[in-house]
Amino acid sequence: xxxxxxxxxxxxxxIHTLPALTDAAQAYPxxxxxxxxxxxxxxxxxxxxxxxxxxxxxxxxxxxxxxxTYSSGEWQAFINHLRAKxxxxxxDAQGLIKSAWLTRLAKGKRCGLAWNSLREPLASLAYQxxxxxxxxxxxxxxxxxxxxxxxxYALPVLPPD
Numbered sequence: 249x250x251x252x253x254x255x256x257x258x259x260x261x262x263i264h265t266l267p268a269l270t271d272a273a274q275a276y277p278x279x280x281x282x283x284x285x286x287x288x289x290x291x292x293x294x295x296x297x298x299x300x301x302x303x304x305x306x307x308x309x310x311x312x313x314x315x316x317t318y319s320s321g322e323w324q325a326f327i328n329h330l331r332a333k334x335x336x337x338x339x340d341a342q343g344l345i346k347s348a349w350l351t352r353l354a355k356g357k358r359c360g361l362a363w364n365s366l367r368e369p370l371a372s373l374a375y376q377x378x379x380x381x382x383x384x385x386x387x388x389x390x391x392x393x394x395x396x397x398x399x400x401y402a403l404p405v406l407p408p409d
């Protein structure tokens with residue numbers, strides 16, 4: 249199974265997503281991930297042994313000069329790279345309009361949080377399948393639960409502290 253993760257920023261949010269990949273790998277040992285992440289955090293996803301490719305995106309830099317981004321061909325090169333593969337699932341683990349937009353560009357079944365589970369509910373319109381997750385949980389738990397629902401496995405119970 250090939251899954252594309254969309255979680256671009258911030259550093260803490262990117263790190264908080266790693267346990268969800270571990271859960272998924274325990275449920276599906278053959279699973280492989282690619283990950284779209286802001287280029288300044290591109291090293292972090294590569295720390296996980298089930299991540300094959302990190303696809304850097306420079307949204308922060310690109311927003312500063314949209315004309316140059318388009319005219320340089322950098323944006324088109326990113327889109328071509330993103331669309332070069334098809335995925336079994338594309339999971340927007342960020343749940344923002346900007347990440348939902350990137351999710352729509354990828355090839356695969358688009359999954360993300362449901363309207364009532366998001367800080368930016370409009371993002372849910374980009375997904376083909378949505379999942380309700382309690383907003384009041386820690387970010388790690390929310391992402392772990394999203395992955396478990398999207399990939400259809402029982403969420404592993406963590407040992408008590």
